[in-house]
Amino acid sequence: MTVVSPLPRGPVTAPDAAVPFARDLARHGNRLAVVAGDDRWTYRELAQRVDAAAARLGAGRKLVLVSGANDAEQLVTYLAALAAGHVALLVPPAQAGAVAAAYDPDVVLLPGGELEVRRPASAHELHPDLALLMPTSGSTGSPKLARLSHENVQANAESIVAYLGVRDTDRAVTTLPMHYVYGLSVVNTHLLRGAAVVLSNLSVADACFWDLFRAEGGTSLAGVPHTFDLLDRVGFASMRLPRLRYVTQAGGRLDPARVGRYAELGRRAGWDFVVMYGQTEATARMAYLPPRLAAAHPATVGVPIPGGSFVIEPAPEAVSPDVGELVYHGPNVMLGYASSPADLGLGRTVTALRTGDLARRTAEGLYEIVGRRSRFVKIAGLRVDLDHLETALTRPGVAVRCTGTDGELLVAVSGPSADAEATAVRHEVASRLGLPARAVTVAAVADVPRLANGKVDYPALRELVSAAPGAAPPSAGTDATTPERLRALYAELLGRPDATLDSTFVGLGGDSLSYVEVSIRLEDELGAVPANWHVTPIRELAAARATAAPGRWRVRRLETSAALRALAIVCVVGTHAGLFTLLGGAHVLVAVAGFNFARFRLTAAGRATRLRRQAVGIARIAVPSVLWIGGVVLLTDQYGPLNVLLLNGLLGPPSWTSDWHFWFVEVLVYILVVLAALLAVPSVDRLERRFPVAFPVVLLGFGLLGRYEVVDLGVPHTMPVFWLFAFGWAAARASRPWQRLGLTAVLAATVPGFFGNSVREAAILGGVALLMWAATVPCPAPLHRVVSVLASSSLYIYLTHWQVYPHLDGIHPALAVTASVAAGIAAWLLAARVTALVSGLGARQGAARAASGTAPDRARGARPPADPSAGTADPHDPPAGRGCRSR
Structure with a gap:
């Protein structure tokens, strides 16, 4: 040879x-x-x-x-x-x-x-x-x-x-x-x-x-x-x-x-x-x-x-x-x-x-x-020979019969051990066909229906399998999707052949650009994507199933944090523009920021990796904020140098003026910087890992000292809202009902009286409680994309709306809100292009230096940058900005 x-x-x-x-x-x-x-x-x-x-x-x-x-x-x-x-x-x-x-x-x-x-x-x-x-x-x-x-x-x-x-x-x-x-x-x-x-x-x-x-x-x-x-x-x-x-x-x-x-x-x-x-x-x-x-x-x-x-x-x-x-x-x-x-x-x-x-x-x-005359069906573009599949799946003591229509494969298993063998058949079908899991239904049947001439009555078999008590696509079963199958999916989509069954999406370097495809493919395999799938090991994902409703117009599940961000930013802009009055959105976003900080930044990675991710997260909030505010300062006299440097919260006037427009961004940056410094200490990092729930609860207690003005650091707005950030962090870590009940009791006891406005406090209480108790919320499929875009671009909407709505609310508040949202989305898209160019240049330079000569990561037109640790970031965007991975 x-x-x-x-x-x-x-x-x-x-x-x-x-x-x-x-x-x-x-x-x-x-x-x-x-x-x-x-x-x-x-x-x-x-x-x-x-x-x-x-x-x-x-x-x-x-x-x-x-x-x-x-x-x-x-x-x-x-x-x-x-x-x-x-x-x-x-x-x-x-x-x-x-x-x-x-x-x-x-x-x-x-x-x-x-x-x-x-x-x-x-x-x-x-x-x-x-x-x-x-x-x-x-x-x-x-x-x-x-x-x-x-x-x-x-x-x-x-x-x-x-x-x-x-x-x-x-x-x-x-x-x-x-x-x-x-x-x-x-x-x-x-x-x-x-x-x-x-x-x-x-x-x-x-x-x-x-x-x-x-x-x-x-x-x-x-x-x-x-x-x-x-x-x-x-x-x-x-x-x-x-x-x-x-x-x-x-x-x-x-x-x-x-x-x-x-x-x-x-x-x-x-x-x-x-x-x-x-x-x-x-x-x-x-x-x-x-x-x-x-x-x-x-x-x-x-x-x-x-x-x-x-x-x-x-x-x-x-x-x-x-x-x-x-x-x-x-x-x-x-x-x-x-x-x-x-x-x-x-x-x-x-x-x-x-x-x-x-x-x-x-x-x-x-x-x-x-x-169709012949015994073939087409599923996801693949032409499946049902007779050949029957032969391949049938083994001694187990008879397998296959039927179906284009887009659906029905498999009947019969024999003395049909119930037990159905699991093995599920494995075999999944590994052989590589089809969307929801397109395959497997059921154990007592007898295969037959015609008078002894041939299999396939129309009757179709009805029997569909109506069988245990009939379900592999996505609804417990054994249909093997861990190895999901590992291969991760290896393919993330370009990581070194993926193991203990790997997670975040741990493998998954980013905003691969998140969408991986989540959709997981939905095909699992029926619905479990909460926190991005930090769940592959072997555990394979055991987590949910049934997805069929049809283009089905109600989809949307992560609660994303829904809250979209709703909160609309409430913030709508209230400022005078379209309606519903306060408390920004404070809900502070809790969401803590929630996502725990999800995306406090992973099982080493301390150095954590700190690097935290620094990147801070930069993705601070850099666009500084650039936008700096541009406004150059063109108008509305703000000053303290705003550009995000220092108004520390050094600015205590009374409310337009200089406080960006208090939310400043406070968020302050909190993240302090936490990064705190967690950089090895002993503190070890404590957080050892006591993942108690650690943020202690910080919550410290934050409540500011909430009740027991401690005053002389930083307006910062200490009074840190407890909400810590609350979101603790909510993300609380895995047991009694922990959530305890946090809910604390929430119910501490939010009332915070503003002296019962409607505003009810909005905060309801939003944070929803974040804690509901991993996802129902969302009509046609609105899913809209809500996701609003959530992803919320930081940019928040930054830009101050310069948009004042020019239009005199015409009509609805116009002011619409224009503000549109401007924020446009800024988000522009930021994506800039990020793509920078990432692309970096990738090309890195490739030129690489001794291996492998192709660089593609970074043309990355999705708009968003920081998952921020309340304005999209949880569908973990860690963003690295550009498209060539595959």
Whole structure:
């Protein structure tokens, strides 16, 4: 066995049996071809790399296994195989070992980019027309492959380019892996046309994906139905994507209502929404719905692609005379299937593709899928072979039967030990499929229902599993999500292969940019994200389950601290602008600040790490405050130098003037600075760790001395509110009901009389009590994003509203409030861009100094900075500002 290092060599002459677009890359010259991290290759440079890779593959046709990840080396090797006449075998990375064992490839691209040439000549008979092998059964592990020819690959790419109107100026940021035929078609079509492909493994749920998309001028977006679930969650409808030309959807049926909604969204925003229909056996696409027809005919898949045609043939499962099996003809229809290496020498065994789908042709000439003949379902874009899955899951003494529909997999377990074995089956399903947990239901059944002929009655089985007393998605069970599965998820999303079962999100360096994607993926796995998940070890998360209600309009759970920040900042601005009067919001924010200080800063990390995080947290409050106030001082005479230096609380006048506008920021900084100094003392740090509840309770007692003016440090406003900060800290640490009851009693005894205003005191009492007793609060899904933005930008709203509402409240208080909130959000977004630029510069400098030569963390367009230790920070933003991590 020879291992060849990936060093460039001279070009080779491509044989006639090659895919033309892969062979002719150089004809596009100096146009941008590929962006992969910091690498940017022109077509001429890409062609040189492909030639060098082809030389490493050697002479003679070979079977070349590529894992199909969105990686530059995988792409180059794939193209080299197509260009030099070899046969490329694309498989998911997780299946590479199993497929390699089944098909014994001649060449394998190993992780890290090393090419293993196992033999100088192929061990297989490879048919001259064979160019590409693709798995056909999604993640079930079936060895069945679709045999695709050079003509199949080229013809389908040309057809897609034609009906989508792909331009050489287009740029596609990858949203799907290359081992999935839909994702591969995006790559093929853009390279055929001379457009650019931006390789990324980021999810559309990750803010970094959208930073990359905007930075690279993305013009197209491809998604399966699950992608659109994520798009709805991250507020895609409100995103500004100036270069976006079209959004495509395939990989399963999208709800017609959502098709109509996205079609209308695209019409308003200036991009096309294109529904497409295809199968691996047709290389990629068979039909598309012209964008102009999507709103009026959202239930259809449209018309055949250029060069293809449909025939509807009678089927016994048809429910009406106009319904039959959809059969496709076209140059992109595969040569046939391969189930073993012996099949690689076969020629064409298939002339038309029987899709297994039941369809009808509408009066407008459009095709509509109304059902499925075959035993396959599509879930999250993956095509699952139910028969193969049944065989794989069944073991001696345990019978497993699978059924379902697109988007739902139902598994029945029967046998003497069905109840006990259901747990093992849950593990197996989760590890084999890699699907959103809520899409799979497992139940133990006494008997499998059967028809008179002895065959399984699958419709009855579906009803039986759905109605079984213990039936629930793995997200609702106790054993469905294994700790190892979550560990792998953390390792992937955070770029930390060293993650262990005892790791936490914060401990692994999770930041605001990865928080969103990790929380959404955890929600898929667990049903709902537990409170304090970010500091919970992975092994404990795997045991924490909650059931999430289905549907886009379901009521979601929002962290109480975030809801309080959003509500409090609206109350502060609304009260100041005279829209209404509801005092106490700022004081609730002080308690929230203490609560989040305990959550995000007082982790199990070492003392030095804690202090570093505290210093960063202080800076993220102080720096924007100083910059804003300094700018106001330069332009007006409203404030003075003490305000700029945040020293008015220490050295300013005792009476209330406009100089006290920023008392909240000053007091918060004072508290955090003092606590950082206190916890820097090793003995104090040890005390806090040993007595996590008693320590803040003692500080609470000290704060109450200021509350009741027993102690006067001569610092107005500081001591009287420190007890609220300490109270929030203690509330975060109180884990037992009697501790919360005791704190509630203290709260009820100490808040009344603080202001002499019963309404204000009731607001503080209610807000802090809610913070202590409710980890989350219900929030309608459409408002979830709004509340999160308000919470995240609350510091900036607080800073800027003093300069906005006075100019508008004379016109109307509502206008003043709206403008103040808008200005604060704008300042928050601007701060994000500045932070991104600074972080990006630092990352590039760090990368230049790094001896390893690894790519720096991507920091383009980081989410707006927010400090989780502050009352104005977003708990969905732990520790922010480090920029997007390349993955």
